Amino acid sequence: MAYKNLFGISQRRAFRRLVTNNRERLYRMAYAWTSDPHLADDLVQQTLLKALKNQKQLRDFAAAEGWLFRILANCLTDYRRAKRELLSADDLEIVDRVTPEHQFNDEQLVRRVRRAVQRLPINHRQVVTLVDLEEFSYASVAQILGIPVGTVMSRLCRGRRALREHLLEMKPRESSRPATNIKRVK
Amino acid sequence: MNKDDKISEEQLNAFLDGELESEERSCLFNEAELSDDLDQRLCQQRKLKELVKHAYRDVPQPNRLLSGRRTRTGLVGLAMAACLLLVVGFTTGMFMRGHLEPAQYPGGNATAGNTQAVTAMENYILHVISGEPEQMGLALQKAEELLSTAEPGYPRQVEVVANEQGLDLLRSDVTPFSKEIRALANENVIFYACSKAIQRLEEKGVEVQLVPEAITRYSALDRVVIRMKDGWQYIKI
Numbered sequence: 001m002a003y004k005n006l007f008g009i010s011q012r013r014a015f016r017r018l019v020t021n022n023r024e025r026l027y028r029m030a031y032a033w034t035s036d037p038h039l040a041d042d043l044v045q046q047t048l049l050k051a052l053k054n055q056k057q058l059r060d061f062a063a064a065e066g067w068l069f070r071i072l073a074n075c076l077t078d079y080r081r082a083k084r085e086l087l088s089a090d091d092l093e094i095v096d097r098v099t100p101e102h103q104f105n106d107e108q109l110v111r112r113v114r115r116a117v118q119r120l121p122i123n124h125r126q127v128v129t130l131v132d133l134e135e136f137s138y139a140s141v142a143q144i145l146g147i148p149v150g151t152v153m154s155r156l157c158r159g160r161r162a163l164r165e166h167l168l169e170m171k172p173r174e175s176s177r178p179a180t181n182i183k184r185v186k
Numbered sequence: 187m188n189k190d191d192k193i194s195e196e197q198l199n200a201f202l203d204g205e206l207e208s209e210e211r212s213c214l215f216n217e218a219e220l221s222d223d224l225d226q227r228l229c230q231q232r233k234l235k236e237l238v239k240h241a242y243r244d245v246p247q248p249n250r251l252l253s254g255r256r257t258r259t260g261l262v263g264l265a266m267a268a269c270l271l272l273v274v275g276f277t278t279g280m281f282m283r284g285h286l287e288p289a290q291y292p293g294g295n296a297t298a299g300n301t302q303a304v305t306a307m308e309n310y311i312l313h314v315i316s317g318e319p320e321q322m323g324l325a326l327q328k329a330e331e332l333l334s335t336a337e338p339g340y341p342r343q344v345e346v347v348a349n350e351q352g353l354d355l356l357r358s359d360v361t362p363f364s365k366e367i368r369a370l371a372n373e374n375v376i377f378y379a380c381s382k383a384i385q386r387l388e389e390k391g392v393e394v395q396l397v398p399e400a401i402t403r404y405s406a407l408d409r410v411v412i413r414m415k416d417g418w419q420y421i422k423i
Binding site: 040132 | 195196199200203204205230231233234235237238239240241242245246247405407408411414415
């Protein structure tokens with residue numbers, strides 16, 4: 001059902017509300033992916049421009065949030081492709097200098113976590129943040145990033161394992177146990 | 187072999203992320219009751235998840251699109267952002283050109299001096315990014331032209347938005363067009379200075395003073411988006 005019929009309001013108004021309600025979330029996600037406030041903001045603006053341009057393609061309002069995040073992911077992909085560069089951990093070091101987190105008592109912890117997240121390959125970083133920050137289901141993440149659910153699970157697994165190594169100073173479980181002991185429960 | 191050895195990381199993640207069915211969740215709860223090791227793994231995974239959430243609960247904010255809040259950020263990525271802004275501006279212009287019918291797009295490429303007829307009731311937002319006096323003058327000329335071609339009884343709204351080097355148009359100590367801006371403002375042309383461009387200059391130590399007719403609240407692109415959503419036509423100079 002077209003969302004304009006579902007809500008009985010104009011498409012333009014519904015779209016405006018959609019943008020208003022999701023801009024903060026999009027920005028937070030973009031920042032988690034890039035660790036760069038300006039770049040994150042530009043990506044969100046690009047996302048909104050593209051969403052604005054293609055708003056007629058959105059037929060199911062229930063899928064609107066995923067649709068916006070998918071556009072955001074595509075914008076980042078386009079940006080990285082255009083720049084032909086990886087947003088490496090080196091970039092993250094700069095961010096810490098310019099974003100004093102006065103509101104946190106545990107500034108060091110926040111920095112440490114962000115640095116660890118930034119060290120993840122972008123594919124893992126996207127999955128981890130979409131699941132942990134936005135609490136998207138695996139199926140939604142799969143749709144947003146255009147990958148199978150199984151890939152979402154494996155990337156999430158590897159991403160969290162790496163974070164655990166960095167943050168909890170705990171080696172991956174697999175390395176401390178014989179491989180034969182690792183089994184999947186059906 | 188311990189029971190928890192059967193539990194894969196994928197299963198633990200699925201459990202924490204609420205992806206397991208009720209029966210599977212109960213099963214895992216039970217196993218965690220019996221195994222300290224599994225319980226510890228669960229706690230660690232949960233802690234990890236909460237850490238990530240915590241780290242991004244509040245993130246540094248740039249200028250906002252709709253809330254109008256303004257916070258200061260650093261110099262990080264300015265070069266990248268500037269490049270990206272150029273790309274975005276260019277892209278915006280390109281797709282708008284692609285979407286506007288010739289009759290709706292007076293002047294087409296403004297720099298080409300094309301002078302097609304305009305539709306009476308449309309409002310226009312002119313986006314100035316160049317600091318070249320010729321381009322800035324062209325923008326003012328276009329604003330005047332748009333006003334003059336409005337049908338009597340159907341006043342047209344025109345807004346000039348300046349960012350990047352185009353901000354010079356609205357800087358009182360730089361612009362060579364103070365009189366023209368004042369005259370156009372008297373004709374209800376709105377002059378809008380990009381908050382982000384101002385912020386970037388200020389971060390470089392440049393004191394930005396705007397002509398009294400200029401207003402600022404959003405970034406240029408934010409303003410363009412807002413006006414476009416209101417149905418305004420976009421012209422990039």
